[in-house]
Amino acid sequence: MSNKYERSVLKNMTLEQAKKLQFRLLDEVTKEFSNNEFFQIGDVGLHPDHHRPKTTARVEKVIAKTFGAEACALVRGSGTGAIRVILSILLEAGDPCIVHSAPMYTTTKETFRLMGLKQNRVNFNNKSELIQVLEQDKASKVFYVQHSRQQPTDEYDLQEIISFVKELRPDLAIVVDDNYCAMKTELIGTQLGADVSAFSGFKLLGPEGIGVILGKKDAIQRLHQRNYSGGGQVQGFEAHELLRSLAFAPVMIAIQNEQVEELCYRLNNGELEGIKEAYITNSQSKNVIIEFEQPIAVKVIEFASKYGAATYPVGAESRYELIPMIYRVSGSFLESCPELAQHGVRVNPMKSSATTVIRILQNAIEEIKGVNSPCLLI
Secondary structure, eight states: OOOTTGGGOOOBOOHHHHHHHHHHHHHHHHHHOOTTGGGSOOOOSOBTTTTBOHHHHHHHHHHHHHHTOSEEEEEESHHHHHHHHHHHHHOOTTOEEEEESSOOOHHHHHHHHHHTOEEEEEOTTOHHHHHHHHHHOOSOOEEEEESSBSSTTOOOOHHHHHHHHHHHOTTSEEEEEOTTTTTTBSOOGGGGTOSEEEEESGGGTOOTTEEEEEEOHHHHHHHHHHOOOGGGSOOHHHHHHHHHHHTTHHHHHHHHHHHHHHHHHHHHTTSSTTEEEEEEEOBSSSEEEEEESSSOHHHHHHHHHHTTOBOSOSSSSOTTOOSOEEEOOOHHHHHHOTTHHHHEEEEEOTTSOHHHHHHHHHHHHHHHHHHSOTTTTO
């Protein structure tokens, strides 16, 4: 069975590509740290040369070079904090900003509300509509785009969008929310020509609360100048821990991607009864949406927990999320497809196998059959 949202699915790195990214990161580490310095966990405080911990500045340099960016800043607040900080650097309160017309990620919506930003909403999937807005909107200073999908029907190509905007409006700063895509897709926003990429280190096996911003040197410098409080810094030992974590992320995520694809294939080839269809989406992280023939989604989630699955997220592929996750469809997707609240679940194998996921689903469905009318799942 083909994926009905096939055009919306982003292409993940292969295992070989992931290994190359891991090796590139470690190559940059060896250029920055010598004489066994890498075994020193890191400093704290406002180092006079950097106005932030020296180790933090060095880790930022490694990450920037790994992604081919001019500069990097590590900030508090994970991905949400990274987006909020960079928008505050590029925009003033109340400014207009060009955004996609699909449901916006919840915390991003809150950032726009807090800053009073005016959303000039346009369908990024419609080229003619985008041309019209780019030609008419002379007030917006930022073009904001989410790399992962905001709704099942999204099919725009990020590279084409960036190239198109740069051609028609080179004055617009392009900010890409690369959450759920950094170290997963082959290239992120800044590597495709965007001015800024922002994402969460927590979603890449890193410690809690660290956001990563990559982009143009002038914007990053302004960010560092404004973030002058000692309590606002990512301390050196935290930055060092993030760097150690990033070394493991690409390959682990590539293996996970293989299991996502295997799970979808096996479900669509009849390994479980009562499934209408399964398809891969980039509703936040890459996962499998399962649509059941009967409205049993809530019960499946309830019983999946009993059989070992996680049924709520910690950080969407954080270091804590090793067991498979079987939970509700994302809020932005539910806005587009409300029927999935009763008929659909979102499944991410995390660091487990497709076989483990199928066993848990099988046990959950069999238990639902046992406590409900025999005809429920027939």
